Amino acid sequence: MAYVDSAPLAVVTKQTGGAASEREGEIFRLAMRELASGVALVTTGRGAHRTGCTATSLCSLSLDPPSLIVCMALTSSTLPSIRANRTFGVNILAGTDAELADRFAGRTGVKGAARFAEGDWTTLVTGAPLLRDALACIDCNVEEVLDRHTHALLIGRVAAVRRGGAAPALVHWRGQFAQFD
Numbered sequence: 001m002a003y004v005d006s007a008p009l010a011v012v013t014k015q016t017g018g019a020a021s022e023r024e025g026e027i028f029r030l031a032m033r034e035l036a037s038g039v040a041l042v043t044t045g046r047g048a049h050r051t052g053c054t055a056t057s058l059c060s061l062s063l064d065p066p067s068l069i070v071c072m073a074l075t076s077s078t079l080p081s082i083r084a085n086r087t088f089g090v091n092i093l094a095g096t097d098a099e100l101a102d103r104f105a106g107r108t109g110v111k112g113a114a115r116f117a118e119g120d121w122t123t124l125v126t127g128a129p130l131l132r133d134a135l136a137c138i139d140c141n142v143e144e145v146l147d148r149h150t151h152a153l154l155i156g157r158v159a160a161v162r163r164g165g166a167a168p169a170l171v172h173w174r175g176q177f178a179q180f181d
Contacts, residue, residue: 033173033174034174036180037056037172037173038056038092038093038169038170039054039055039056039092039093039097039170039171039177040054040055040056040070040090040091040092040093041053041054041090041093041100041101041131041134042054042055042058042078042082042089042091043088043116043128043129043130043131044081044085044087044089044128045081045128046127046129047113048113049081049113050112050113050115050129051077051078051081051113051115052115052116052129053077053078053104054101054105055070055072055090056172057070057071058070061155065157065158066158066161067140067143067155067156067157067158068090068138068140068155069153069154069155069156070088070090070153070154071152071154072151073150073152074147074150074151074152075150077111077112082145082154083142083145085128086142087126087139087140087141087142087159088126088128088140088142088156089128089129089130089137089138089139089140090137090138090140091130091131091137092135092136092137092169093131093134093135093169093170094164094165094167094168094169094170095167095170095171095179096170096179097134097170098170100118100119100131101170101177102177103115116129119133120132120133124159124160124162125139126139126160128140132164133164133165134164135164135169136161136162136163136164137161137162138156138158138160138161139158139160139161139162140156140157140158140159141157141159142154142156142157143155143156143157
């Protein structure tokens with residue numbers, strides 16, 4: 001991998017081959033943090049077996065059939081449940097939902113079904129938990145899971161969509177949540 005790391009008044013260029021070193025990985029992480037993205041909760045399960053995580057790496061895949069992609073770390077505690085349940089919900093968060101995003105990101109220490117103690121939850125077609133006041137909820141069946149490097153790409157076939165209000169969105173930029181106005 002070739003990269004240019006810039007510091008004040010200095011530019012360093014380095015050419016490497018093979019696996020990325022820890023420093024190269026950190027430089028790549030910092031570069032990707034310059035891309036602002038929406039924030040969603042990815043949820044699955046029922047009752048005491050509900051679980052979920054915060055996701056900032058997702059996008060639509062196709063309109064016909066309606067489908068989307070979510071990238072999730074292979075180490076995520078939510079991923080095994082999605083693999084087993086074969087369903088998941090995508091809950092696109094409003095700017096006022098930063099605390100909920102932190103909770104599902106694991107920053108508060110709350111895990112598993114306890115993460116659902118906050119918020120008003122419902123279901124649509126698949127039974128995946130969906131946040132009633134999310135900007136949009138997308139209910140999905142797992143079409144395929146592709147493991148690549150440190151992450152899994154979840155391809156979800158959309159079973160149902162529910163649109164919410166017109167509030168400003170929550171965004172993630174440079175490792176922080178902010179409201180998009």
